[in-house]
Structure formats: C-alpha cells, structure tokens
C-alpha cells in the first residue's frame with residue numbers, strides 16, 4: 452500500500468558559516484493513510500522543523516518529501532497537488548489566530564488558496580455553521596474576535612479552520628500543551644472524534660508520552676534532529692529499545708507509566 456506521507460533522507464540546515472545549524476538529520480519516515488502518527492522528543496529536537504517542511508514553511512536542505520507518491524517540494528518551491536490538502540494546528544492559539552479577524556474570517560481564510568468554485572462550495576454558510584457547532588462553539592460566535600474566547604475555545608476555532616478545506620492530512624503541533632489541564636482532554640477527545648468522522652491522517656507532535664499514547668497508533672522518537680526509534684506506540688511504551696526513550700518514559704507519572712490513562716478514565720485531565 453502506498454503511504455500517504457513519505458520522507459526519504461530528509462535533512463534541514465539553518466543558517467550558514469559559523470551560524471550553520473543542522474536541525475534535522477537524515478529522516479526516513481512513512482505515515483499510512485488513516486494513521487495517527489506520533490512524533491515525540493524534547494524541546495529543540497527538530498519536531499517543528501519537520502512539521503514546517505511538511506506544511507510548506509521551510510524547504511528541506513536535502514532529501515524528498517512525498518504526499519500520496521507526489522513530491523511536495525521542487526527545490527525551494529512548495530508544490531502540493533491540491534492546495535488545502537494538508538493543514539496544521541499550532542500549539543498556541545493566542546498567537547496563531549489573527550486578533551483583527553472575526554472567527555468567521557479566520558475559519559474561511561484557508562479557502563483563499565483554493566479555486567473560486569471550491570471556495571464557494573466549501574465556504575457556504577451552512578458548512579461554516581455545521582463546522583463551528585461541531586467543534587463545540589455557537590453560530591452566533593462567528594462574528595466575535597479571538598480575544599473574546601478562552602484558550603480551549605480558541606484552539607477549537609483553529610481546529611475548525613484546519614478542517615474547512617477538507618484536508619487529508621493534519622499536523623497537530625503540540626495542540627494542547629498551551630491549554631489549561633482542565634480542558635486538554637476535551638480537546639484531545641474532539642480531535643479523536645474528528646479524525647474518525649473526516650477519515651483524517653494525523654501527525655501528532657508532542658513532548659508528552661502519555662498524550663502520544665492516548666492519541667496515536669504509531670510513533671517516532673526524535674532526539675537531536677534524528678529519529679532514534681519508531682514503531683507501534685504500545686511496543687515502544689512496553690519495550691523501549693533506546694536509552695533516550697527509556698528516559699522519556701521514566702519521567703512519566705507512575706499511574707501513566709502503569710498504563711492508567713487519565714483521559715480514558717474521564718478525569719478530564721492529562722498530567723503534563
């Protein structure tokens with residue numbers, strides 16, 4: 452079966468001369484359609500750099516990235532087959548939502564990358580109302596501005612924005628780490644339901660092993676720009692092979708390490 456996403460020998464170097472810094476080194480990764488693929492690693496390990504190369508914000512320095520068998524980059528030019536096919540939800544909805552735009556404008560904005568016909572069809576008022584209601588907000592909130600919402604509600608707006616183009620692949624870059632613990636599990640559960648309803652494929656980035664375990668089927672562990680371990684999440688959780696993965700696991704709360712997942716326990720919280 453052809454993978455949805457395939458990275459072959461992908462590296463990324465920032466800067467040049469004395470400021471040259473290799474953030475990502477020789478990454479090989481495949482994500483199958485329908486998978487929820489976790490990417491875990493400490494701060495600075497290169498997770499966001501990988502996400503930026505996938506979404507078109509940073510070109511790889513070498514290697515190839517393919518979506519459904521088609522290269523996403525031609526040199527420094529990002530050339531997705533269908534704009535809007537991939538979307539991203541960033542960590543901090545405070546900075547990722549334009550404070551001068553209404554919720555309606557924010558959610559509709561990704562449609563400007565599409566053709567006029569598609570924009571009309573996907574941006575209908577009926578669709579917008581369905582989407583805003585589905586993420587847990589009210590239709591009369593469409594005319595409000597981001598500052599009028601809580602952190603969790605803002606992340607729900609960001610999720611609606613990501614779904615408006617009907618993407619196949621969604622990158623979730625630490626989508627709950629900036630949120631109050633009391634709302635983290637609600638947002639994770641919403642993301643799980645939406646994945647099922649829209650047949651999405653996720654790349655879920657986190658530094659939190661228990662969140663990755665709750666959300667993902669497969670995972671890769673990143674350390675200093677390299678993938679040091681990859682496989683089914685339960686295998687990695689039960690039988691970590693690399694010293695770094697063992698360290699990540701040993702930093703977990705004892706209940707989480709024992710497999711008692713607080714989100715599944717409906718406690719509404721996930722420990723950081």
Ligand SMILES: Nc1ncnc2c1ncn2[C@@H]1O[C@H](COP(=O)(O)OP(=O)(O)OP(=O)(O)O)[C@@H](O)[C@H]1O
Pocket residue numbers: 465466472473474492493494495496497498499500501658
């Ligand atoms: N534009 C840039 N110019 C130079 N160095 C950069 C740039 N962006 C990232 N880096 C460096 O690359 C490394 C990887 O950063 P990256 O943001 O990908 O890590 P991360 O794992 O996502 O970290 P975090 O969890 O803190 O977001 C870091 O050392 C960072 O300082």
